[in-house]
Amino acid sequence: MAIVTLTSDFGLQNHTLSSVKARILGVIPNPILLDISHTLSPFNLQQTVYVFKTAYRNFPDESFHFVMSDLYAHPGKQLLYAYENHQHIFCADNGFMTMLFDDKPIQLFKLTDKIYPYHAMSVADAFVSATASLLNGHRGGLEIIDVKNTVMKRAAYAYYNSDTLEAQVLYIDHFGNVVLNVTHAQFEEARQGRKFKILFMRDEEIHTLSEHYHDVVEGEKLCHVNSSNHLEISINRGNASRLFGFSETGEKSLFYNTIKIFFE
Numbered sequence: 001m002a003i004v005t006l007t008s009d010f011g012l013q014n015h016t017l018s019s020v021k022a023r024i025l026g027v028i029p030n031p032i033l034l035d036i037s038h039t040l041s042p043f044n045l046q047q048t049v050y051v052f053k054t055a056y057r058n059f060p061d062e063s064f065h066f067v068m069s070d071l072y073a074h075p076g077k078q079l080l081y082a083y084e085n086h087q088h089i090f091c092a093d094n095g096f097m098t099m100l101f102d103d104k105p106i107q108l109f110k111l112t113d114k115i116y117p118y119h120a121m122s123v124a125d126a127f128v129s130a131t132a133s134l135l136n137g138h139r140g141g142l143e144i145i146d147v148k149n150t151v152m153k154r155a156a157y158a159y160y161n162s163d164t165l166e167a168q169v170l171y172i173d174h175f176g177n178v179v180l181n182v183t184h185a186q187f188e189e190a191r192q193g194r195k196f197k198i199l200f201m202r203d204e205e206i207h208t209l210s211e212h213y214h215d216v217v218e219g220e221k222l223c224h225v226n227s228s229n230h231l232e233i234s235i236n237r238g239n240a241s242r243l244f245g246f247s248e249t250g251e252k253s254l255f256y257n258t259i260k261i262f263f264e
Helices: 016-027 045-056 096-100 120-135 184-191 240-244
Strands: 003-008 032-037 063-068 079-084 087-092 108-111 142-145 164-172 178-183 196-200 204-206 221-225 230-235 258-263
Touching: 003 016, 003 045, 016 032, 016 120, 032 045, 045 063, 045 096, 045 164, 063 120, 079 120, 087 096, 087 120, 178 184, 178 240, 184 230, 184 258, 204 221, 230 240
Parallel strands: 003 032, 003 063, 063 087
Antiparallel strands: 079 087, 079 108, 108 142, 164 178, 164 258, 178 230, 196 204, 196 258, 221 230
């Protein structure tokens, strides 16, 4: 019984998601179909990488993951497959793979079957066909490809100099919590035991890392390390993004929401 997850920017208000699931059910015997997210911001691969990366390693070994965000980003219409961390991952050749694995060497495959016409359903059919082959112990339709022959993108990292770390908004969750593109390890490496001050919109400042929301009184702001090990700005029982005017970073507005962390 195969576990198949779906991650996309399809949203929940049209037929595409249901149609993709129908294609899977029609070919894969008794799959366990699970959704990671379908409300990701369109064209925002960095957000897709964050959400998917946080989730996929929690799945049992040999799970299959169809990542269907930003399918039309590149005219090459190439589809990719990787087997990493005992997980099967399919996506379009749009930079997702290189962002997911931080440019680390991975063995990549391309799907050799021609996709025509190219749209969500034909992409789903290609992923399903390759999954069925893998479940039967075959690698037909897969060909090793050098990562240099794929679309390569890098995640936006926080910029650091001797006493300042400039971070950007990576993701805003359902509760309005604002996730930064800084992991706890990156923060501590830059901090080097020094005192710090997080400065963002409206001259708001935070001077400490909290462990829990209830470390501050209701309605008060805080910064803590979330379950994905990233720094997160929140309000205890409130909406930080709405109160402070944050919005998610996109590829064309990379430094729109900059949060500065000063060390002293």
